[in-house]
Amino acid sequence: MTASATPTDAAQPTEIDNASVRDASAITLRNLHKRFSGDAIALDGVDLEIRAGEFFTLLGPSGCGKTTLLRLLAGLEAPNEGSLTIGGKDVTETPPHLRSVNTVFQSYALFPHLSVHDNIAFGLRMKGIPAAERERRVQEIADFIKLGSLLERRVNQLSGGQRQRIALARALVCEPDVLLLDEPLSALDAGLRTQLQVELQRTQKRLGMTFVFVTHDQDEAMVMSDRIAVLDSGIIQQVGPPHEVYERPINAFVARFMGHVNLFDIQGIHDVTVTTALGELAMEAPLQPGKHGGVMLIRQEVIELGPTVSEGYNGLDGVVKERHYRGSRIEYRLEVNGQPLMATASNLGQRLYAVGDRIKVSIHPEDVVRIEA
Amino acid sequence: MNHTSESPYPLARHSHSMSPDTRHLLWSVAPGVAWIVIFLVLPSLYLIGVAFMTNGPYGQPQMPLSLDAFRQLAGFGFLGWSPGNLYTLLRSLWQTLVATGLVILVAYPLAYYISTCRDKLRPIMLLAVVVPSWTNQVIRAFGWMNLLSPGTPLADAAQALGLIGPNMGLYPSNFAVTLGLIYNFLPFMVLPLYAAFEKLDMALVEAARDLYASPVRAFWHAVFPQTLSGLLAGTVLVSIPAFGMYVIPELLGGGKAMMLGNLVANQFSGGSNWPLGAAGALIMLVATFGGLYAMRKVGKRLGGGEEVVI
Numbered sequence: 001m002t003a004s005a006t007p008t009d010a011a012q013p014t015e016i017d018n019a020s021v022r023d024a025s026a027i028t029l030r031n032l033h034k035r036f037s038g039d040a041i042a043l044d045g046v047d048l049e050i051r052a053g054e055f056f057t058l059l060g061p062s063g064c065g066k067t068t069l070l071r072l073l074a075g076l077e078a079p080n081e082g083s084l085t086i087g088g089k090d091v092t093e094t095p096p097h098l099r100s101v102n103t104v105f106q107s108y109a110l111f112p113h114l115s116v117h118d119n120i121a122f123g124l125r126m127k128g129i130p131a132a133e134r135e136r137r138v139q140e141i142a143d144f145i146k147l148g149s150l151l152e153r154r155v156n157q158l159s160g161g162q163r164q165r166i167a168l169a170r171a172l173v174c175e176p177d178v179l180l181l182d183e184p185l186s187a188l189d190a191g192l193r194t195q196l197q198v199e200l201q202r203t204q205k206r207l208g209m210t211f212v213f214v215t216h217d218q219d220e221a222m223v224m225s226d227r228i229a230v231l232d233s234g235i236i237q238q239v240g241p242p243h244e245v246y247e248r249p250i251n252a253f254v255a256r257f258m259g260h261v262n263l264f265d266i267q268g269i270h271d272v273t274v275t276t277a278l279g280e281l282a283m284e285a286p287l288q289p290g291k292h293g294g295v296m297l298i299r300q301e302v303i304e305l306g307p308t309v310s311e312g313y314n315g316l317d318g319v320v321k322e323r324h325y326r327g328s329r330i331e332y333r334l335e336v337n338g339q340p341l342m343a344t345a346s347n348l349g350q351r352l353y354a355v356g357d358r359i360k361v362s363i364h365p366e367d368v369v370r371i372e373a
Numbered sequence: 374m375n376h377t378s379e380s381p382y383p384l385a386r387h388s389h390s391m392s393p394d395t396r397h398l399l400w401s402v403a404p405g406v407a408w409i410v411i412f413l414v415l416p417s418l419y420l421i422g423v424a425f426m427t428n429g430p431y432g433q434p435q436m437p438l439s440l441d442a443f444r445q446l447a448g449f450g451f452l453g454w455s456p457g458n459l460y461t462l463l464r465s466l467w468q469t470l471v472a473t474g475l476v477i478l479v480a481y482p483l484a485y486y487i488s489t490c491r492d493k494l495r496p497i498m499l500l501a502v503v504v505p506s507w508t509n510q511v512i513r514a515f516g517w518m519n520l521l522s523p524g525t526p527l528a529d530a531a532q533a534l535g536l537i538g539p540n541m542g543l544y545p546s547n548f549a550v551t552l553g554l555i556y557n558f559l560p561f562m563v564l565p566l567y568a569a570f571e572k573l574d575m576a577l578v579e580a581a582r583d584l585y586a587s588p589v590r591a592f593w594h595a596v597f598p599q600t601l602s603g604l605l606a607g608t609v610l611v612s613i614p615a616f617g618m619y620v621i622p623e624l625l626g627g628g629k630a631m632m633l634g635n636l637v638a639n640q641f642s643g644g645s646n647w648p649l650g651a652a653g654a655l656i657m658l659v660a661t662f663g664g665l666y667a668m669r670k671v672g673k674r675l676g677g678g679e680e681v682v683i
Binding site: 097098101102103107110112122123126127 | 574576577579580581582583584585586587588590591594595598601
């Protein structure tokens with residue numbers, strides 16, 4: 001499988017070109033609804049285009065419907081409404097064993113009664129691939145994930161990281177059009193996790209396969225993904241490349257979920273002046289007509305601290321209430337006009353402020369953003 | 374040797390006298406060991422001894438040692454060879470095989486069904502499976518007699534279908550024995566299978582489906598291996614007592630459906646040939662161990678080398 005469509009950047013987030021629609025691994029979801037017994041709504045009208053060869057992440061808190069969406073793609077659940085096409089072919093009613101889609105499960109779900117080799121070979125066996133080719137492909141993938149020496153071991157003799165790789169190999173060896181990954185790294189410790197994040201991303205780029213990755217960890221999502229869909233309550237809140245979702249969240253939920261933000265309810269907007277509990281701040285551009293209310297967003301890392309207010313910036317008086325030293329950056333909890341304000345400064349060797357210090361807070365009008373509540 | 378008393382490992386002491394811990398341990402297992410020696414090991418040794426002795430004029434075992442009993446069991450008597458005992462032996466094996474197989478066929482889906490029931494319903498369903506076995510086996514066998522004898526609806530239905538002749542009953546017959554065995558041993562298969570189904574990992578089934586296994590193949594590759602230990606445990610619990618079953622063939626079988634258990638019992642009572650009875654019991658014992666060994670092998674093979682504990 002080769003990369004037939006390279007992931008595009010923020011410039012055309014919702015446009016899909018015809019080539020990728022024709023490609024066997026592009027996914028289209030139309031108006032998907034899923035209800036479980038007891039009236040629990042897992043998906044409430046999901047429309048989504050996933051491009052061929054893309055590393056796409058479904059991001060959201062637990063219970064947001066992201067795993068349900070993945071299971072619909074795998075065919076392990078059927079939607080109550082809506083349609084699902086993979087590579088232009090409607091697979092809404094297709095049972096899982098007839099879809100060219102494989103899953104890396106959160107629990108790995110390796111077969112405990114089979115050896116590592118037989119686990120990896122399982123899908124090929126079920127597909128009826130001849131033994132010789134099967135052996136070749138198992139050997140190839142085992143070398144690829146550097147587990148060639150473990151093939152005769154039993155699954156329960158392996159560490160978490162090794163199991164994760166085998167689960168990945170078991171799915172990859174089938175060379176599916178789409179690979180689904182259900183929080184495959186959540187059970188691993190932080191170091192291994194970071195390492196496997198990079199490996200996964202590299203593997204995806206190398207194979208050019210469409211990856212749909214589910215996680216609740218926004219850092220993980222941003223590190224690996226070409227595009228991210230943020231879900232809440234069974235509804236897609238925002239779709240876009242990591243930097244877009246992080247820097248220009250569409251509403252307060254996405255902003256809060258991506259983290260490192262200050263949010264204030266807007267009390268009034270007059271031209272480019274927005275009034276909140278923090279005081280009056282200038283924005284870059286006036287509010288679009290027809291919009292009112294909402295929430296003011298200021299990212300933590302855009303706030304500048306110093307003895308004076310920078311030229312052309314909004315200036316506020318603040319007091320340092322807490323300081324969290326994190327090595328590469330320093331987080332300050334300030335109090336401004338009786339309101340808490342979080343500011344994060346990169347550690348460039350500048351002086352550290354102490355708790356109780358009175359400082360000037362500078363915020364550029366460009367960084368004062370109004371979003372939907 | 375003063376320093377040894379301070380050793381943190383009581384069992385590693387150089388002293389020959391036992392530590393208090395060891396002594397406590399011995400006292401606590403002693404009654405169990407005595408029980409097993411007195412009521413299992415010694416009688417078994419006695420039984421084996423008797424099997425190799427000669428039959429006395431009143432049926433009592435006596436010297437010299439000989440293989441007479443086994444020769445008789447194989448059918449060689451005063452009047453030359455007759456196949457009766459061999460038939461009994463083969464019938465026992467066949468009945469055990471058929472009954473165990475049918476019990477599996479009934480119990481497997483039943484256990485699965487119970488495991489999918491609502492939390493509140495499950496204990497009730499399990500109770501319904503187990504409760505009949507709280508009644509005495511003999512009484513239950515009599516119950517079947519009443520259901521299967523000539524003139525009952527079941528017998529009439531069988532006659533109408535031409536399965537049995539006119540004015541015949543379904544009992545006494547081999548069929549009645551099989552039915553009795555299935556009925557009697559069903560709970561012993563359902564319970565271990567239910568335990569296996571209850572902790573069934575559905576993620577494995579989904580993984581198999583995801584990896585191109587059709588529903589049937591997903592069952593065989595992902596469900597069946599998970600229930601194997603329960604299935605083998607149930608098979609042991611059913612087949613071993615079924616092979617030596619006495620009450621059911623005695624009551625439901627009539628003379629032509631005798632099993633090994635009846636043959637053995639007859640030698641110790643009416644037939645009065647203790648060595649022959651002991652030889653039959655010994656065959657049962659050997660068959661049981663052989664069966665257990667074979668089951669272990671099968672379990673290991675299907676379990677992918679994993680020890681399946683029976």
